[in-house]
Amino acid sequence: xxxxxxxxxxxxxxxxxxxxxxxxxxxxxxxxxxxxxxxxxxxxxxxxxxxxxxxxxxxxxxxxxxxxxxxxxxxxxxxxxxxxxxxxxxxxxxxxxxxxxxxxxxxxxxxxxxxxxxxxxxxxxxxxxxxxxxxxxxxxxxxxxxxxxxxxxxxxxxxxxxxxxxxxxxxxxxxxxxxxxxxxxxxxxxxxxxxxxxxxxxxxxxxxxxxxxxxxxxxxxxxxxxxxxxxxxxxxxxxxxxxxxxxxxxxxxxxxxxx
Amino acid sequence: xxxxxxxxxxxxxxxxxxxxxxxxxxxxxxxxxxxxxxxxxxxxxxxxxxxxxxxxxxxxxxxxxxxxxxxxxxxxxxxxxxxxxxxxxxxxxxxxxxxxxxxxxxxxxxxxxxxxxxxxxxxxxxxxxxxxxxxxxxxxxxxxxxxxxxxxxxxxxxxxxxxxxxxxxxxxxxxxxxxxxxxxxxxxxxx
Numbered sequence: 001x002x003x004x005x006x007x008x009x010x011x012x013x014x015x016x017x018x019x020x021x022x023x024x025x026x027x028x029x030x031x032x033x034x035x036x037x038x039x040x041x042x043x044x045x046x047x048x049x050x051x052x053x054x055x056x057x058x059x060x061x062x063x064x065x066x067x068x069x070x071x072x073x074x075x076x077x078x079x080x081x082x083x084x085x086x087x088x089x090x091x092x093x094x095x096x097x098x099x100x101x102x103x104x105x106x107x108x109x110x111x112x113x114x115x116x117x118x119x120x121x122x123x124x125x126x127x128x129x130x131x132x133x134x135x136x137x138x139x140x141x142x143x144x145x146x147x148x149x150x151x152x153x154x155x156x157x158x159x160x161x162x163x164x165x166x167x168x169x170x171x172x173x174x175x176x177x178x179x180x181x182x183x184x185x186x187x188x189x190x191x192x193x194x195x196x197x198x199x200x201x202x203x204x205x206x207x208x209x210x211x212x213x214x215x216x217x218x219x220x221x222x223x224x225x226x227x228x229x230x231x232x233x234x235x236x237x238x239x240x241x242x243x244x245x246x247x248x249x250x251x252x253x254x255x256x257x258x259x
Numbered sequence: 260x261x262x263x264x265x266x267x268x269x270x271x272x273x274x275x276x277x278x279x280x281x282x283x284x285x286x287x288x289x290x291x292x293x294x295x296x297x298x299x300x301x302x303x304x305x306x307x308x309x310x311x312x313x314x315x316x317x318x319x320x321x322x323x324x325x326x327x328x329x330x331x332x333x334x335x336x337x338x339x340x341x342x343x344x345x346x347x348x349x350x351x352x353x354x355x356x357x358x359x360x361x362x363x364x365x366x367x368x369x370x371x372x373x374x375x376x377x378x379x380x381x382x383x384x385x386x387x388x389x390x391x392x393x394x395x396x397x398x399x400x401x402x403x404x405x406x407x408x409x410x411x412x413x414x415x416x417x418x419x420x421x422x423x424x425x426x427x428x429x430x431x432x433x434x435x436x437x438x439x440x441x442x443x444x445x446x447x448x449x450x
Contacts, residue, residue, distance in 0.1 A: 008417060042432075046377065
C-alpha cells in the first residue's frame with residue numbers, strides 16, 4: 001500500500017466513514033510507516049481545530065434573508081400534477097372521439113345529405129383536429145401553438161351551428177359532436193396556461209402515472225437549470241399561480257373564451 | 260439526522276405557503292449556509308451570497324421534493340452561487356479569498372498561542388477540496404450528503420477531503436518551520 005491511499009483511508013476513518021480499505025491492511029501500513037503515523041496524528045489535530053474553528057456568524061440573518069426573498073406562493077403542485085393528468089387524459093379521450101367522427105366521413109364518404117367529396121373534405125378537417133388533440137396529449141409543450149387554430153376552428157363550428165340551428169337548417173343532435181372540438185380546444189388552452197404559469201424553466205410535462213419517477217440524476221440536472229445565474233427570478237409570479245390554482249371548470253371556461 | 264428531517268419538514272410546509280414555516284426554515288438553516296459561503300468565498304461576501312442562495316431557493320421551493328434533504332439541496336444552491344461569485348472575480352483570484360488582499364504571505368502564521376486559524380488556510384485550498392473539507396469538517400455532513408451537494412461520487416469526496424488534509428497539514432508545517440518558536444509554544448501548551 002502506498003502512503004497516498006493509506007492517507008485517504010486514514011482521513012476517512014477519522015471522519016467515521018468507509019475507508020475503502022481493509023482495516024488490517026491500513027494498520028499494517030501504519031505500523032511500518034512513521035510518516036503516516038505522524039500524518040495521522042496531525043490530521044486528528046487539524047480535524048479538531050477545523051471543527052471548532054470559524055468563521056462564525058454572530059448576527060441573526062433571518063430578517064435580512066427574508067427581506068431578500070420573494071414571497072413564497074402556495075405550492076399547487078399536487079393540483080398541478082392532477083390538472084396535468086386531467087389535461088393529457090382529457091385530450092387523449094377527445095382525440096379518440098374526434099377520430100371516431102372522421103371514420104364515416106373519410107372512409108364511408110357519408111355526412112348526412114352532403115356529397116361524398118364534401119364529406120371527405122370535412123373528414124380531413126376533423127382528422128386534423130383529432131391529430132392536434134393527440135399531439136397536445138403527447139407533447140403538452142406544444143399546446144400553446146395548437147390552442148389558437150383549434151380554438152378558432154371550434155369557435156367557427158359553434159358559431160355556424162348556432163346560426164344554422166336558429167335558421168332551422170340542422171338539428172341539435174347532429175351538431176352536438178362539435179362539442180368534442182370545443183372540449184379539445186378548451187383543454188389545449190387550459191394546458192397551455194398551466195404550463196406557461198409555471199416558474200421559468202419549470203414547464204415540466206406532467207408524467208403519465210405509469211412513467212418511471214425521475215431519477216436523482218434528472219432531479220440534480222433540473223436543479224442545475226434552476227440555479228443557472230441567467231435565470232431571472234420571476235417577479236410577477238403571483239398572478240400566474242392564481243391561474244394555476246383556478247378550479248378546472250373555471251379554467252376550462254376561461255380557455256374556451258380565449259379561443 | 261433529526262435536525263435535517265426537521266428542516267426538510269419546514270421546507271415542505273414553506274413550499275405549501277406557510278409563512279411561519281418559511282421563517283423557521285430560514286432561521287434554522289442560514290447559519291450553515293453562511294458558514295459554507297464564508298468558507299468558499301470569504302466572510303465579507305458571505306452575507307450577500309447567503310441572501311442570494313435563499314432568494315434562489317425560495318421561489319423554487321415549489322419544486323422541492325421531500326425525497327432529498329432540504330439542507331443538501333440548500334447547500335448545493337449555495338455552492339453554485341459561490342462558484343458564480345468566484346468566477347465573476349476572475350480566474351486570477353479564483354483560488355483566493357479576496358477579502359484579505361493585505362495578506363500576501365502564503366505561509367500559515369501561528370497566532371500567539373501557536374494556533375494557526377484553519378479558516379484562513381482554507382482560502383488557499385483548491386475550490387473543490389475546500390468545498391469537500393468545509394462540508395464534512397466545518398458543517399459536519401456525512402460524505403454521502405457532501406457528495407450530493409457537490410454532485411460527485413462519495414469516493415471523490417473521500418479523496419478530496421484527504422487531499423485537503425494533506426494540503427492543510429503541509430501549510431501548517433511550512434508555517435511552523437518559519438516560526439519555530441511558536442511551534443514550541445503550541446507543543447508545550449498542548450502537552
